[in-house]
Amino acid sequence: DIQMTQSPSTLSASVGDRVTITCRASQSISSWLAWYQQKPGKAPKLLIYKASSLESGVPARFSGSGSGTEFTLTISSLQPDDFATYYCQQYHSYPYSFGQGTKLEIK
Amino acid sequence: QVQLVQSGAEVKKPGASVKVSCKASGYTFTGYFMHWVRQAPGQGLEWMGWIKPNSGDTKYAEKFQGRVTMTRDTSISTAYMELSRLRSDDTAVYFCARTPAVGWFDPWGQGTLVTVSS
Numbered sequence: 001d002i003q004m005t006q007s008p009s010t011l012s013a014s015v016g017d018r019v020t021i022t023c024r025a026s027q028s029i030s031s032w033l034a035w036y037q038q039k040p041g042k043a044p045k046l047l048i049y050k051a052s053s054l055e056s057g058v059p060a061r062f063s064g065s066g067s068g069t070e071f072t073l074t075i076s077s078l079q080p081d082d083f084a085t086y087y088c089q090q091y092h093s094y095p096y097s098f099g100q101g102t103k104l105e106i107k
Numbered sequence: 108q109v110q111l112v113q114s115g116a117e118v119k120k121p122g123a124s125v126k127v128s129c130k131a132s133g134y135t136f137t138g139y140f141m142h143w144v145r146q147a148p149g150q151g152l153e154w155m156g157w158i159k160p161n162s163g164d165t166k167y168a169e170k171f172q173g174r175v176t177m178t179r180d181t182s183i184s185t186a187y188m189e190l191s192r193l194r195s196d197d198t199a200v201y202f203c204a205r206t207p208a209v210g211w212f213d214p215w216g217q218g219t220l221v222t223v224s225s
Contacts, residue, residue, distance in 0.1 A: 042217075
């Protein structure tokens with residue numbers, strides 16, 4: 001099974017900051033990676049697929065990069081609505097798996 | 108618009124079964140896979156398996172083999188997930204989510220809280 005590890009687990013930042021979240025896979029997953037945003041009591045929302053493709057309707061301040069085993073999600077200028085938990089997910093092979101999540105908090 | 112609407116919260120006793128429904132609208136139900144993902148309170152996301160609505164084929168995570176059954180009714184564009192022999196650690200929010208043949212989850216249902224308690 002492929003293990004996904006995100007870092008950091010918690011990130012404190014301010015509105016306007018540039019932040020980066022890292023996701024590492026235990027083996028190569030090519031570009032078969034997605035990123036989601038989840039707010040309390042809500043379902044996850046797709047942000048990025050195929051490692052770097054921005055989902056329609058998602059603000060351009062979100063971007064994804066990477067391939068193989070190391071990936072990043074970057075938010076170029078944090079907005080108040082961006083404080084949430086972020087998950088990466090691999091769909092290279094079954095069982096599909098998620099990172100443990102990164103909680104983005106207001107500093 | 109594409110939408111997945113799930114059934115309401117459930118409270119079950121240990122050893123019982125629960126069946127959660129997921130009604131799809133806004134797209135061709137048989138054209139996409141339907142997956143199920145769960146999230147225990149305060150925890151991360153755990154993939155459970157999928158059903159291919161046009162054939163009824165299923166694939167389950169090894170952890171749930173023997174306890175989970177995914178079915179569908181194409182006449183009403185609804186997928187179902189039944190989990191049996193419930194334990195307290197099955198307490199979680201259960202989500203359905205659509206994918207193309209291989210890929211990312213989009214959209215997700217709103218989630219169904221299943222509480223297992225004596």
